[in-house]
Amino acid sequence: MNSIFYRVFSRYVFIILILSVVIFLFSFTIIRTNHINTLSSSLENLAISLEDRVLELIRQKDYSQLDAFVKEKGKHINARITVIRKDGVVLADSEEDPAIMENHNNRPEIMESITGRIGRSVRFSTTVQTEMLYIAMPLLQNGDITAVLRLSLFLEEINTLLATLRNRFLMITLIFIAIAMVLAFYFARDLSKPIKELVSTSRRIAEETLDITYQDNPQNEITFLANNFDEMASQITRLFAKTNRQKEELRAVISAIQEAVVVLNPEGKISLYNNSFASLVKRENLKHIPIGDVLPHKFTSLLSQVNEENRYYTREIELDGQIYLCSLNCLKTRKEIVVLLHNVTELKNLRQMKRDFIANVSHELRTPLTSIKGFIETLLEDENPETSRYLNIIKRNTDRLIHIVEDLLILSEMEKRDFTLKIDTLNPVHLIENVSSIFKQKMEAKGLELILDLPVHLPSLEADEFKLEQLFVNLIDNAVKYTETGSVTISARADETSVYFSVTDTGIGIPEDDLNRIFERFYVVDKSRSRRVGGTGLGLSIVKHIVLLHQGNISVNSVKKKGTEFLITLPLRSTTHLS
Numbered sequence: 001m002n003s004i005f006y007r008v009f010s011r012y013v014f015i016i017l018i019l020s021v022v023i024f025l026f027s028f029t030i031i032r033t034n035h036i037n038t039l040s041s042s043l044e045n046l047a048i049s050l051e052d053r054v055l056e057l058i059r060q061k062d063y064s065q066l067d068a069f070v071k072e073k074g075k076h077i078n079a080r081i082t083v084i085r086k087d088g089v090v091l092a093d094s095e096e097d098p099a100i101m102e103n104h105n106n107r108p109e110i111m112e113s114i115t116g117r118i119g120r121s122v123r124f125s126t127t128v129q130t131e132m133l134y135i136a137m138p139l140l141q142n143g144d145i146t147a148v149l150r151l152s153l154f155l156e157e158i159n160t161l162l163a164t165l166r167n168r169f170l171m172i173t174l175i176f177i178a179i180a181m182v183l184a185f186y187f188a189r190d191l192s193k194p195i196k197e198l199v200s201t202s203r204r205i206a207e208e209t210l211d212i213t214y215q216d217n218p219q220n221e222i223t224f225l226a227n228n229f230d231e232m233a234s235q236i237t238r239l240f241a242k243t244n245r246q247k248e249e250l251r252a253v254i255s256a257i258q259e260a261v262v263v264l265n266p267e268g269k270i271s272l273y274n275n276s277f278a279s280l281v282k283r284e285n286l287k288h289i290p291i292g293d294v295l296p297h298k299f300t301s302l303l304s305q306v307n308e309e310n311r312y313y314t315r316e317i318e319l320d321g322q323i324y325l326c327s328l329n330c331l332k333t334r335k336e337i338v339v340l341l342h343n344v345t346e347l348k349n350l351r352q353m354k355r356d357f358i359a360n361v362s363h364e365l366r367t368p369l370t371s372i373k374g375f376i377e378t379l380l381e382d383e384n385p386e387t388s389r390y391l392n393i394i395k396r397n398t399d400r401l402i403h404i405v406e407d408l409l410i411l412s413e414m415e416k417r418d419f420t421l422k423i424d425t426l427n428p429v430h431l432i433e434n435v436s437s438i439f440k441q442k443m444e445a446k447g448l449e450l451i452l453d454l455p456v457h458l459p460s461l462e463a464d465e466f467k468l469e470q471l472f473v474n475l476i477d478n479a480v481k482y483t484e485t486g487s488v489t490i491s492a493r494a495d496e497t498s499v500y501f502s503v504t505d506t507g508i509g510i511p512e513d514d515l516n517r518i519f520e521r522f523y524v525v526d527k528s529r530s531r532r533v534g535g536t537g538l539g540l541s542i543v544k545h546i547v548l549l550h551q552g553n554i555s556v557n558s559v560k561k562k563g564t565e566f567l568i569t570l571p572l573r574s575t576t577h578l579s
């Protein structure tokens, strides 16, 4: 019985009862006090009317006459009259023999009147064994109190009167309570009815029966609340429909994805997956299953790599002899991890085939090309002007072919799985000086200035010396090849962790659109010019490989017709890196 009706009704009842009791007690007390006050005033008046005669008899010390007087008057006015001397000795009494009466100076009304005021008290009389109202008036002789004239009334009558009054009052109060309770019942029911309806409406919402409307005619706060409720219910219906639609769409999109998709909750349990994932792990009903139950430990160890700081992580893993590119993405807000498994076995095999093919062809081409070159050189020694022109063209093209084959072999070698750098401690300044000296003659022939901007002291560098030479040969070769006038500047700087090189020229520059493609294999900006100057587009690809093998970084800035700048950062301490 903890319903809203019961709660409202019980509170109403409580207030009604409290109010009724208070009003009842308060009014009853007021009536009683008023009544006693009126009686007191009449007694006072009576006392005043008797005062002169009593004083006279006291003055004459005629106490038997005094007693007879009060007895007679007492009967007459239906009140008890007592005359008490200042010291409390009863001189006369209308009901008893004063000689046998005890001393009265401890009676509250007497004590009060001795101070000169009219004493009054309502109390139980030990003499007559009933509740009485006392009025005590001091009797003055020559300004001094000689005695006290006390008049008293039995309160029995008043009490009977008050009892009747109280019963009536009680009746009225009970009737009032009954009416108030009936009204309270209706008020409580009126108040709780719309709330009850709201409750049942909300229950229906909770049970997803959302096609509801609340009806209540009078316009008050509860109606507004109910209307808002209605509004909310229809909003929720709309939102539900929208969310369900979006959910379906999302499910359809995820199912349509060829790659295996799985979403993991923060505990590593599956919360969403698509058909491709189910067929990958050859299991159904995967929801709430820990990912460790369906994928090998090698995969689950990757999960620890993905966290708040490292939100995106990609790694190749092998499952059932197939290679998967596994991308893990941590959703920051929900701490969920989205995993995408893309089968790259075929792609990898193709790439490997391509690499093997290039490596094999280059290898097979190298020996015959070297022998062709040797024979051409022998033939050129004959110095036959007729044939030497053609032989020189053949030699130039053979040189170009050998150059391509060599570059391809370098790339193939660096792409091998077991390729290792030969790490030595080397002086970067010496390295730059050695490599740049190779180009001195070529640059002088072209009228280009070589500027070496190298500090006196640079920390030694741990790197593969031969590979770094290849790197700078390629960069300086490009700078010289693609610069007609001006200079080529090579600079180096270092801090505690890295050494920073730059190769800058004042040449033709690279168009912005081509900048992010120049490190691709065989990518040349201008094919006809490259053919002319003998470029194949492999140089920068080799450069990039070498930098990455050293865990370094390369970037390029270029302005067309102004020049190009290549910036290389290499860590001072390099570790042998597997390709």
Ligand SMILES: Nc1ncnc2c1ncn2[C@@H]1O[C@H](COP(=O)(O)OP(=O)(O)OP(=O)(O)O)[C@@H](O)[C@H]1O
Pocket: 407, 474, 478, 479, 482, 505, 507, 508, 509, 510, 518, 523, 524, 525, 526, 530, 534, 535, 536, 537, 538, 539, 540, 541, 564
């Ligand atoms: N310093 C440079 N100034 C202008 N263009 C450049 C410069 N360095 C590279 N390039 C452009 O980038 C392309 C790729 O350079 P890359 O070194 O890979 O090939 P290449 O020099 O043409 O041939 P290879 O180096 O294999 O003989 C070049 O064809 C050229 O157009």
Ligand SMILES: [Mg+2]
Pocket: 474, 477, 478, 535, 538, 539, 540
């Ligand atoms: Mg080049």
